[in-house]
Amino acid sequence: MPKKKTGARKKAEKQKLRQKNIRTAKENRDIVEQPCNSSMECDKCKRIQKNRAFCYFCQSLQRLPQCAHCGKVKCMLKTGDCVVRHPGVFTTGLGMVGAICDFCEAWICHGRKCLAAHACTCPLIDAVCVECSRGVWEHGGRLFKCSFCNTFLCEDDQFEHQASCQVLESENFKCQSCNRLGQYSCLRCKTCYCEDHVKRKGFKYEKNKPIPCPKCNFDTMSTKDLSMSTRSHKFGRQGTGPGDDDDDDYGGGAGYSGYGYGQSYGADDDDDDDYDPNDEDDSEDDDEEEEESGEEGKEEKKE
Known part of the structure; x- marks a missing residue:
């Protein structure tokens, strides 16, 4: 039978384990x-x-x-x-x-x-902000790390980046290599992978450890455990901009300008601008001449 541990032996082993945890915690400090x-x-x-x-x-x-x-x-x-x-x-x-x-x-x-x-x-050897690409010498604030993708962020961009970090680059949750639902998501690449395509051939995976991303080797997580959202696009006529309040033609016809809708006709405007009162007299004389010629023609037919 093995010898029973004494109190001093137990105390020494406990102290040794505690010192090891302290050294590990110092290396992995935030x-x-x-x-x-x-x-x-x-x-x-x-x-x-x-x-x-x-x-x-x-x-x-x-x-x-x-x-x-x-x-x-x-x-x-x-x-x-x-x-x-x-x-x-x-x-x-x-x-x-x-x-x-x-x-x-x-x-x-x-x-x-x-x-x-x-x-x-030094923990700030490669500390470059992922949003603005500024280093330590280029801004006066502190540096942080994103809680999702684990990249460096400056003090100006940390909140805006983390608020929009869990958004996929694709428009659905399907795997990048096939049409199946992506069960694993990489928060750094913003892509999803199914169970077959998340693993690479010839790579040894540790048991009970997160599977690394096949693209960037960042630890993937289960998609159902994350609040991931997809990229969305706004289609339609919102890009043309709203028109005036007095216009009832949906923005003054800006959306249909290429087809001739909502455009002013230049011929009518030119006639109004070049108005001359003498033209009316000429037109009246022409009408009288036409009436006289019409009467003469009727008399010739009667004869």
Whole structure:
């Protein structure tokens, strides 16, 4: 029989498991909780922005810089891994700064671990907004990730994008390769796949794990579990625009202008514009001459 575990052994295993969970949670931390993406208020212009080395608006320096890796604003280590030694002295401000990150545009403290690890593990390395294609250096706001397609979003486009993210590119829920109903949907490609076409030949799928999209390798989800909607088009005469209130011909005949409806006839307008009172006298003389010639013709017939 196996030996019974002692209390110290159980405590050690529990502590080991907890430390493992803490390390895993730190790696999978949300981008909003990262120190390099935290909110910062400028000391001079009082504008709220992303944590950065210099103010985005007035280019002023912060009084208490915050490290983009560990998030501290004051180094209190007496015998730590600081590159700049300060025994018995607590450092703040630029005395704590060691570098500036090229990706997140924020200060890095002079700790050896932060200087060596942050440049490789910065969460904003490829942080470009999917809507406006702006990076960290081009806008002053924070960066977020869409809860559906897991792409980067700036502070200006996050709400509008997430409100319209669950819309398919097609007009129905059918599979892209066949005519059957798509049971799996990719929120990044905005396409549906049936159970036969969502899997690729020669690819090993893990059990009890979401099936990756055959196009972009993003995890697909069941269509019935999502509030997916299809792309819609507005047909008809709405594009021509409404007419005046006085017109009763559905927009002044704008929709039928190509067929001659709703158009003014230029010949009648020209006759009205070129009106001359002398023309009436000429027309009366012509009528009298016609009447005289008609009477003469009648007399000749009688004879």
